[in-house]
Amino acid sequence: MARSLLRDEAYRAIRDAIVDGTLAPGERLLDTELIDWLGVSRTPIREALARLEQAGLVRSKPGRYTIVAPLDVRATREAQSVAAALHELAVRESAAALTDVELSLMRAANQRLADALRAEDVDGALTADDEFHAVPVIAAANETLRSMLDQVTPLLRRVERVRFSSLAGRGSVAQHARIIELCASGDVEGAAAATRHNWETLEPLLAAHEDGEDAAMS
Known part of the structure; x- marks a missing residue:
């Protein structure tokens, strides 16, 4: 090989x-x-x-x-901020031109996410979430954007795993459905804002981890 x-x-x-x-x-x-x-x-x-x-x-x-490495909340929060901005940009650049096939791919990925969450299949949920967000990223055809996401996404995996291991992860299904709806209607700015919000939902999990660390030290 x-x-x-x-x-x-x-x-x-x-x-x-x-x-x-x-x-x-x-x-x-x-x-x-x-x-x-x-x-x-x-x-x-x-x-x-x-x-x-x-x-x-x-x-x-x-x-x-x-x-x-232990989870570095500050570094992870920085990575989350960058990832949210990059995914927002990907949707802004691609939403108006997404085809029916691409929208169908997003719907199918979101259904797989819902199914995985019901089955408590965290790995399946992570994969489905990746597949959902990959559609606009690929459609944007921005190699610099994709390269930057490759750099910051690994640091978010631990927090994403916590999200999809809890009830908090189920909110992503509704958020994804809203993004699809806005893309299909041609509301580019709305879809971009909804995408940023979806990624910003990691923040409460980071805050909870930070509070846990503070409690352990006191």
Whole structure:
């Protein structure tokens, strides 16, 4: 397999294990264990870890350790702000030109989200949410926007997982339906604002985590 493919597979596997808690905050990431687990050589492992560190999911001190980074509320809040603005921009650039096929894809993804939430399938909910938001992002055909989303989205995964593990996540289905309705009616500004609001619903979860940390320290 191409080295880039191995690196990407290693990145996704380690990222998902961090997001779902299999790899806990503060846990040491040893090359030998990751090599045995993923069945790839050290080079794609190190490249994947470097990418995860850039995304804020891993911390390292050269020659000493590499660990799973604790949730950094400030950094995650910054990433959320950027992601909300980028998704708002994607909808603003694409909403007026979305085809019936693309709108149908968004409706189908939102239905899968609803089904996953009813089944308490958090992974399925995350996938469906990604598929919903990917439609306007792809339709916007803005490579810089997509690249920037790739940088900030990984840091939001832990909080998104908490959202879709609780009743709070069910509000996303109605919010998505509203975005589709506004896009279909040609209300570009309304759809863009509704998209920003959808991403800003992560804020209460960040505030709750922050309050929990403060309580633990007092």
